[in-house]
Amino acid sequence: MYNTIMNSLKVKIEIDESVRECEVTIKCAQVDENVLKIQKLLSAESSVAEPIIFYKNDTEFFLPLKDILFFETDDGTIWAHTVTDEFEVRYKLYELEERLPSQFLRISKSTILNSHLVYSITKNLTGASKIEFQGTKKIVYCSRNYYKDLKNRLTP
DSSP states (O other): OEEEEETTEEEEEOOOTTOSSOOOOOOOSSOOHHHHHHHHHHHHHHOOOSOOOEEETTEEEOOOGGGOOEEEEETTEEEEEOSSOEEEEOSOHHHHHHHSOTTEEEEETTEEEEGGGEEEEEOOSSSOEEEEETTSOOEEEEOHHHHHHHHHHHOO
């Protein structure tokens, strides 16, 4: 058994070779915001059962999600952007939201962002805030309705 304490959160890992399927149990006095965040994070990480296939013309690509800067919809087509390229994805944005790991976050009606790759945010109090990524000129905009969630995700 391994124990770790982080900000009053005690994490135990028990090794039992007879267990066939990994299980996570959260013990708490009450369900609060932190417990819900942990549950959501674990659920999101385990929800990607099959890989997302990316398309360019007649070719299928199997890219690591960590290389995707953002997904955006343009005239009914969903595009996945990397630093240097873009690929078509044959899911709707809401389907991607359900399938993607927790580092991906909706930032507007038309965009899902990989929060691990954000380089800078230029805040705009009256409109959408500009988000930039390192090593590329690609940018996206976070609408005011989603800004607080993004800021919470990026700050510890």
